[in-house]
Amino acid sequence: MSSMDNDIEHGFYRHGDNAYVAQVSESEKEVLSNLVLQILELLGERSDNHVDDPLAAMVGITSHDTPPEDEVLLRLLPNAYADQVDASEFRRYTESTLRRKKFEHAMAMRLSLENALDGIIEVDHDGANDWLGAMNDIRLALGVRLKVEQTSYEELELLAPDDPMRPVYAVYNWLGWMQSSLMEALMNEDI
Numbered sequence: 138m139s140s141m142d143n144d145i146e147h148g149f150y151r152h153g154d155n156a157y158v159a160q161v162s163e164s165e166k167e168v169l170s171n172l173v174l175q176i177l178e179l180l181g182e183r184s185d186n187h188v189d190d191p192l193a194a195m196v197g198i199t200s201h202d203t204p205p206e207d208e209v210l211l212r213l214l215p216n217a218y219a220d221q222v223d224a225s226e227f228r229r230y231t232e233s234t235l236r237r238k239k240f241e242h243a244m245a246m247r248l249s250l251e252n253a254l255d256g257i258i259e260v261d262h263d264g265a266n267d268w269l270g271a272m273n274d275i276r277l278a279l280g281v282r283l284k285v286e287q288t289s290y291e292e293l294e295l296l297a298p299d300d301p302m303r304p305v306y307a308v309y310n311w312l313g314w315m316q317s318s319l320m321e322a323l324m325n326e327d328i
């Protein structure tokens with residue numbers, strides 16, 4: 138087994154000065170592609186029919202001041218303040234930009250998955266940061282479905298093999314491992 142093969146088995150690794158590489162199986166690529174597509178659909182911009190000010194529209198200020206009703210989207214675009222008035226005002230000024238940034242991360246991940254030949258993903262430094270953001274958002278979404286805030290790690294580990302949440306938990310853990318490997322590769326100064 139070559140050194141490269143060994144590295145690939147360990148998630149992302151640094152390759153050269155500005156490249157980060159990982160290999161995924163066809164089924165892993167399919168799961169990632171499906172999940173990132175769901176994130177892209179979820180983050181689709183809310184239409185804002187109330188903005189009459191072209192400057193406000195240009196800089197991303199919207200009339201939306203209420204949090205999303207969807208629990209996953211609310212986790213991705215949370216309130217910044219406990220006080221509802223402050224949270225609403227902050228959301229008007231930031232939600233559009235945050236939504237767009239998360240969409241860009243997910244789109245970059247989707248494109249690199251589409252361009253991955255033989256399951257080999259290669260990204261530059263900016264692409265690595267996009268992947269970190271997109272993987273984090275996917276894990277947040279999966280975490281909502283798994284109810285990780287109310288469920289202990291031990292309970293999740295003991296999910297029955299036929300429990301429909303068991304594969305969700307497996308993907309959640311695998312993405313955490315991939316995130317960790319990419320963060321380590323980004324911090325690795327040894328080439």
